Amino acid sequence: MPKRLLLIGGNYAPEPTGIGKFNGEMIGWLVNNGYECTVITTYPYYPQWKVQEPYSRKARWFRKEVSHDGRLKVYRCPQYVPAHPSGKKRMMMDVSFAMAAFAQLMRILPSKKYDYVMSVVPSFHLGLLALLYKRFRGAEVLYHIQDLQIDAARDLNMIHSGKMISAMLKLEKYILRKSDCVSSISDGMVRQISGKLDRRIELFPNWADVDKFHPLPGRMALKEAFGFQPDHKVVLYSGAIGEKQGLESILLAAASLGDREDVQFVICGSGPYREKLQEKALAMGLRRVHFLPLQPIEQFNRFLNMADLHLVIQKSGASDLVMPSKLTAILAVGGLSLVTANPGSSLHDLISGYQLGIVVPAENQDALNAGIRKAVTDDHAGMRGNARSYAVEYLSIDKVMGRFEANVLKI
Numbered sequence: 001m002p003k004r005l006l007l008i009g010g011n012y013a014p015e016p017t018g019i020g021k022f023n024g025e026m027i028g029w030l031v032n033n034g035y036e037c038t039v040i041t042t043y044p045y046y047p048q049w050k051v052q053e054p055y056s057r058k059a060r061w062f063r064k065e066v067s068h069d070g071r072l073k074v075y076r077c078p079q080y081v082p083a084h085p086s087g088k089k090r091m092m093m094d095v096s097f098a099m100a101a102f103a104q105l106m107r108i109l110p111s112k113k114y115d116y117v118m119s120v121v122p123s124f125h126l127g128l129l130a131l132l133y134k135r136f137r138g139a140e141v142l143y144h145i146q147d148l149q150i151d152a153a154r155d156l157n158m159i160h161s162g163k164m165i166s167a168m169l170k171l172e173k174y175i176l177r178k179s180d181c182v183s184s185i186s187d188g189m190v191r192q193i194s195g196k197l198d199r200r201i202e203l204f205p206n207w208a209d210v211d212k213f214h215p216l217p218g219r220m221a222l223k224e225a226f227g228f229q230p231d232h233k234v235v236l237y238s239g240a241i242g243e244k245q246g247l248e249s250i251l252l253a254a255a256s257l258g259d260r261e262d263v264q265f266v267i268c269g270s271g272p273y274r275e276k277l278q279e280k281a282l283a284m285g286l287r288r289v290h291f292l293p294l295q296p297i298e299q300f301n302r303f304l305n306m307a308d309l310h311l312v313i314q315k316s317g318a319s320d321l322v323m324p325s326k327l328t329a330i331l332a333v334g335g336l337s338l339v340t341a342n343p344g345s346s347l348h349d350l351i352s353g354y355q356l357g358i359v360v361p362a363e364n365q366d367a368l369n370a371g372i373r374k375a376v377t378d379d380h381a382g383m384r385g386n387a388r389s390y391a392v393e394y395l396s397i398d399k400v401m402g403r404f405e406a407n408v409l410k411i
Contacts, residue, residue: 002071003409004036004112006139008105008129009120010097012041012074016297017239017269018325019146020046022206023120029401031072038108039074040101045081047240047294048270062104075104084272085242087158094123105129109136116409118142122149124168127175134178142408143179144204148192173197181408188346204404206328207397213301213332215388222306233263233376236307238295239326241271246315249340249368251281254289256369261288263376266307268292304333309375312339314347316362328395331356334388336380338371340364356387 013024027037043051043059051059055076065074077100082089117139119126130141150168153159176182176197183202184190190201216222220230228234237250247267254265265288267277274291281289295303304310310330324347330337337357341347351359358375360367393399 002034002036003116004114005030005038006108006114006117006133007037007039007041007120008101008117008126009039010042010079010094010123010126011046011120012039012044014052015044015046016294018046019120019122020044022146022325025207025209025397026401027072029397031068033401033405036071037073038114039072040077040104040108041074042077042079042097042100049081049083049085049272051081062100075108077101077104087153090158094125098123098125098129101126101129102132105133109133113137114139116140116142118144121145122147124149124172124175127179128171131175131178134180140180141178142181142183143175145182145184145189145193146206148189151192183404183408186346187349191346202404202408204408205395205400206325207400208328208332208391208395210332210392210396213304213329215334215384216302216305219306219308222302226303226306228264228306229262231262233260233308234266234306235263235309235311235372235376236266236268236304237311237313238266238268238304239324241267241269241274241277245273246313246363247273247277248280249313249363249365250311251277251284251286251289252365253369253372254281254286255284257373260373260376263288263372265289266292268295268303270294300329301333304329304335307335309372310335310337310357311372312337314340314362316342328391331387331391331395334384336375336384337387338368338375340368354386354390355383356390357383 007023007027009023011018011020011023013020015021027039031037043055045051060078063076077097079097079100080093082093117130117133119130121144127143133139134141150165150172154165159165173196181202182193182197183204184193185205187203190203193201223230223232223234237247241247250265250267257263267289270293278291312324312327314324327337339347339351339357339359340362341359342362348359351357358371360371
């Protein structure tokens, strides 16, 4: 008899990046490997911060989708999505989804029991819904932390009220203690969570599709296909474009390389801060900074292979609070990455320990400028090879999900 799993999470397929991408791929793997899965989620909105087609006209209502001969059911719930997210608006969004998800959970509560109910952070309080299901139906609760949401909100000054932070941390501790399994995506985040909870925390890292994302020959031809000259050095940032990410540092780096006409900067993606960033680039007279929309998934492998250098920009307070999801695909294509992370963080230890790319201190503009200049000048074929080898050995979805199944689902 197949095992049954219920996932509760605010991000899910067909979101092309971030937590929604990984939730969708995880459920797809489980269904393809004999599980019956149900998902309570919302409509795809990330990273555009706007509900995407063909869902935009249906996003005010509850919707059920069934596939894989009935082995996968997806319940989409309405929620508030702010066009320009702030700390307060994100909280409103989280609360609106939690209320809708609670209503949907009550509808399916009497149906056939699930063996596991899994909530994915953010949002951290969705763990309460998983615990509610456990109370009535006895399923095991899996609490998977993609982002230390409360710690990040505190350390990045997204929430200023000490009383609110304290109340949220107490609620989080309750959820952690009552969950049957707590997991997270990096060694550093596991260490952080271990400081809150005296028990084993499972390492459940994000993965890469090493078949879909792989190295391609002919980088010069790929550059021409995307509108650049063969001898250009393309420095790429691809991902969400938000105000808190410090992407102005890319513009300052481009200005510092004014003597290198061959170095072209590409900022690719969507987000509430994109227009302001474009205006700043225009005001600075940066002719070699190009803004491109999020690329279609069918050509994303070619797009990543086109770049000579990939920028992974992190704030200094975030190196052990979040693990950038974009990094897995960069490693899979054998890309050369320049990562901003401070010594002692899991991100710094990973990149430097395995020689996967170049690491410079976070929020240090001079170090970033010098790192980019070095990256586009020297040969780093060894690091590219290391990146691909690491992805194949440790980040293959089959290997990651296989370990999760053996260690957590006990199959």
